[in-house]
Amino acid sequence: MIVTSTRTIAALLALLVLLGAVGAGAAVPDARIAIDGVATSSSEPVVGERTALNVSLSNSGGSPSAADVTSVRVFDAGDADDADDRDDDIRDEATAVGALSAGDATDVTLWTRFDEPGEHRLTVEVVAEQEATDGDEEADTTVRVTRDVIVDVQPAEVALDVRTRPLSPADLQSEEDDQSAGGISLNGIDGLFGGGGGLQNADDDEELAAAADSPVEVTVVNTGTATADRVSLTAVGVPVGADGEAEPTVEVGPFVVEDVAPGEERRVIVDLGPLAERSDVTVTAAFRSELDAAAGASANRSTTATLRYPTREGQPTVTDATVQTLDDGRVVVDANLGNAGTGELTGVVVSVAGADGVDPTPTGQAYFVGSVGAGDFVAFDVRTTANASVADEIPIQIAYTERGVRYTETTTVALPDASDGSDGESGAIGTFGTVGIIGLVGVAGVAVAGTVIRRRDV
The missing domain is CATH 2.60.40.150 (C2 domain)
Incomplete structure (x- = not known):
C-alpha cells in the first residue's frame, strides 16, 4: 500500500491547474x-x-x-x-x-x-x-x-469667389505664340471657352480666338469647406452710367462649369459677344452643394463680380491749348494731345466736332496724330470756323484704338473773348472739360486725312 503525502497531492493539483491555464491561453x-x-x-x-x-x-x-x-x-x-x-x-x-x-x-x-x-x-x-x-x-x-x-x-461652409479680368481678342493666342507679351493660351486656362451658347473645348485656339468679340477671363475659386457643384456662369451688361431700367447691352450664359472642390479653382474664357457701347458687366456664378441637396434645399446660391468692358489703360488728354480767331472768322486750335494712362494709344485722329455755331472738320481734313505712348504727348493743330455770338467753346473729337477696340471721345477748349485782342484777333490759352465717351465704334481702321494733314513732333 502506497501512502501519498498531503504535500505531494497539493503539488500535483498545482501542476494540473498550471497546465490547464497554459492550454486555455494557447486556444x-x-x-x-x-x-x-x-x-x-x-x-x-x-x-x-x-x-x-x-x-x-x-x-x-x-x-x-x-x-x-x-x-x-x-x-x-x-x-x-x-x-x-x-x-x-x-x-x-x-x-x-x-x-x-x-x-x-x-x-x-x-x-x-x-x-x-x-x-x-x-x-x-x-x-x-x-x-x-x-x-x-x-x-x-x-x-x-x-x-x-x-x-x-469642421463647420460646413459653401462659398465661391468669382474673379474677372477683361481681355482683348489679341490676348487670345495659341500656345505656339510668344507668351512674353501677356498673351493667354486657351488650353492654359482649363481648355474651356464660354461663348456661342455654351462651353467648348479649345481644340483649335486660333479658331476660337478669331471668333471672340469681347473675351473675359473668369476664375471661380472655392473658398469654403464643401464642394460646390452645378456651377454655372452668366453675364449681363448695361451701358456705362445708365440707370437700373436701361436695356442690357449683353446677356450670355448660362455656361455650365465642372464641380469645384474646396481650395480648387476653375478658369474659363467667357465671350460677351459684340458690344455696341462700353458696358458695366455683372458675372454671376450660381451653384449648389451636396449639403444643400441632403437638406432638401432647392434655391441656388450665387456670387457676383463686376467689371467694365472694354477696359481702357490709355487716357487721352488735351493740354496747353492756344485758341486764336482770325479776321475771316476762322479759328485755329494749337495744343498737345497727351496720354496720361498706362497703355499705348494707336491710330489717334483729332478733329473738330460739329456744334451750335461751330463747323465740323470737313471729311478728309482731320489731324492724324498716330501713336501716343504712355506718358507721352504729340502737338497738333486743327482749324474751323465759329460764330462767337453763338458758341463759346470748340469741341475737340479724339478717335483712337486701344487693345483692338476703337473709341471716340470729346473735350472742349474755350473760345477767346473779343476783348482779348484787337480787330478780332486774339491769342489765348483755352480751357478743356472732362473727357467723356460719346460712342464706341467697332474694331475698324482709322480714317487718315488727305494732303492737308499736318503733324508736328516736339
Whole structure:
C-alpha cells in the first residue's frame, strides 16, 4: 500500500491547474488580429459631408492559423460596452471581409457623417473567427479587437469667389505664340471657352480666338469647406452710367462649369459677344452643394463680380491749348494731345466736332496724330470756323484704338473773348472739360486725312 503525502497531492493539483491555464491561453489567439491604422478620407471633414474611414487590418505572422474576419464596424466611443447592445449605435459595418492567413493584411472602408463640428471620438471594432488549435473544436475562437480614433470635424461652409479680368481678342493666342507679351493660351486656362451658347473645348485656339468679340477671363475659386457643384456662369451688361431700367447691352450664359472642390479653382474664357457701347458687366456664378441637396434645399446660391468692358489703360488728354480767331472768322486750335494712362494709344485722329455755331472738320481734313505712348504727348493743330455770338467753346473729337477696340471721345477748349485782342484777333490759352465717351465704334481702321494733314513732333 502506497501512502501519498498531503504535500505531494497539493503539488500535483498545482501542476494540473498550471497546465490547464497554459492550454486555455494557447486556444484563444486574441493578440493575433491587429488594427494597424484608421485614416479619414479628408484631413478636415466637414459637417454633413460623407466621410470615409480607411481601416488597415493584419494577421500577425506568428499566428498559428488563418483568421476569418466576419465584421468591421465603427460606433461612437463610450457607447454600451456590451457588444449585443451596440447594434443601434453602429455608424457603419462591413461584413464577410474574408480570411487572413498569417502575415496577411487588408483594408476596409467604412462611411459616416457628422452632425456637429468639433472633435469626435470613434471606436473601430474588428470581429474574427480563428480555427481552434490542438484539435480542441470547442475552444472559444472569437477574436475582438478595438481601436479609438479622434476625428476633427469642421463647420460646413459653401462659398465661391468669382474673379474677372477683361481681355482683348489679341490676348487670345495659341500656345505656339510668344507668351512674353501677356498673351493667354486657351488650353492654359482649363481648355474651356464660354461663348456661342455654351462651353467648348479649345481644340483649335486660333479658331476660337478669331471668333471672340469681347473675351473675359473668369476664375471661380472655392473658398469654403464643401464642394460646390452645378456651377454655372452668366453675364449681363448695361451701358456705362445708365440707370437700373436701361436695356442690357449683353446677356450670355448660362455656361455650365465642372464641380469645384474646396481650395480648387476653375478658369474659363467667357465671350460677351459684340458690344455696341462700353458696358458695366455683372458675372454671376450660381451653384449648389451636396449639403444643400441632403437638406432638401432647392434655391441656388450665387456670387457676383463686376467689371467694365472694354477696359481702357490709355487716357487721352488735351493740354496747353492756344485758341486764336482770325479776321475771316476762322479759328485755329494749337495744343498737345497727351496720354496720361498706362497703355499705348494707336491710330489717334483729332478733329473738330460739329456744334451750335461751330463747323465740323470737313471729311478728309482731320489731324492724324498716330501713336501716343504712355506718358507721352504729340502737338497738333486743327482749324474751323465759329460764330462767337453763338458758341463759346470748340469741341475737340479724339478717335483712337486701344487693345483692338476703337473709341471716340470729346473735350472742349474755350473760345477767346473779343476783348482779348484787337480787330478780332486774339491769342489765348483755352480751357478743356472732362473727357467723356460719346460712342464706341467697332474694331475698324482709322480714317487718315488727305494732303492737308499736318503733324508736328516736339
